[in-house]
Amino acid sequence: MICARPIRFTPDLAAHRRYLDALGATRVTTAPGWEVYALGSGRLALHEASDSQPPGDVLAWEVADLDAWAERARAAGLTFEIGQTDHGIAATVTAPDGTTFTVDPAAEAEQPPPTDTAFAVLPIWYTTLAEVEGARQVVTGLGGIRRVTADSDVWTDFSCPAGGLVAVHASDGDPGVELGFEFDGDVETLIPALEAAGVEPVLIDETYSRTLQIPDPDREGRMLWINEKQQDLYGYRSTETSA
Numbered sequence: 091m092i093c094a095r096p097i098r099f100t101p102d103l104a105a106h107r108r109y110l111d112a113l114g115a116t117r118v119t120t121a122p123g124w125e126v127y128a129l130g131s132g133r134l135a136l137h138e139a140s141d142s143q144p145p146g147d148v149l150a151w152e153v154a155d156l157d158a159w160a161e162r163a164r165a166a167g168l169t170f171e172i173g174q175t176d177h178g179i180a181a182t183v184t185a186p187d188g189t190t191f192t193v194d195p196a197a198e199a200e201q202p203p204p205t206d207t208a209f210a211v212l213p214i215w216y217t218t219l220a221e222v223e224g225a226r227q228v229v230t231g232l233g234g235i236r237r238v239t240a241d242s243d244v245w246t247d248f249s250c251p252a253g254g255l256v257a258v259h260a261s262d263g264d265p266g267v268e269l270g271f272e273f274d275g276d277v278e279t280l281i282p283a284l285e286a287a288g289v290e291p292v293l294i295d296e297t298y299s300r301t302l303q304i305p306d307p308d309r310e311g312r313m314l315w316i317n318e319k320q321q322d323l324y325g326y327r328s329t330e331t332s333a
Contacts, residue, residue, distance in 0.1 A: 132254020
């Protein structure tokens with residue numbers, strides 16, 4: 091089963107640690123210039139930025155058994171290559187829009203993940219409207235499970251069986267990836283812990299749900315979004331069954 095584990099390349103690992111610690115994430119892997127955090131659902135990797143890899147986000151996933159995952163992914167029609175990368179053996183996927191990412195064997199965690207599953211990683215894959223269906227097919231082939239789709243077809247999000255979420259979003263610009271999060275609860279309850287950590291959140295009412303926005307440490311004037319799990323499905327359709 092696949093787990094979402096996007097990578098943020100950053101020159102300021104400490105700034106990301108502050109909000110992740112405040113939100114209850116657990117650092118489970120540590121190496122020089124490389125840290126992996128377990129969220130309530132999914133993981134986030136922080137990688138030291140460099141001239142060859144400037145600040146920004148890339149998609150990536152983890153699986154417990156790469157060979158078993160590859161067998162299922164091939165049967166689902168996903169095209170990929172398994173081989174040596176700069177960080178070890180991994181599967182490399184190149185999507186129809188040119189987006190490239192890896193599926194890696196999960197490293198053994200140094201400490202257990204959080205017990206509260208409410209806080210989830212939610213990377214957003216931006217692509218052109220013409221490539222939205224191709225991107226959705228790739229995520230499905232990876233093992234993602236479609237969750238909510240906009241009637242306009244510009245947004246589809248998926249849950250990953252081993253943790254985390256990923257969204258495909260149509261955009262007028264070039265394909266790209268943006269780090270985001272989701273909270274299955276009242277995002278306003280996160281404010282005191284963030285403020286205590288020196289992070290200044292902004293609460294926003296969107297048409298689909300509320301979001302908590304915090305300053306992005308790597309992009310001046312930009313924000314990281316923590317979306318409240320969507321409850322109002324007007325203009326959307328969901329595959330989740332009601333409790």
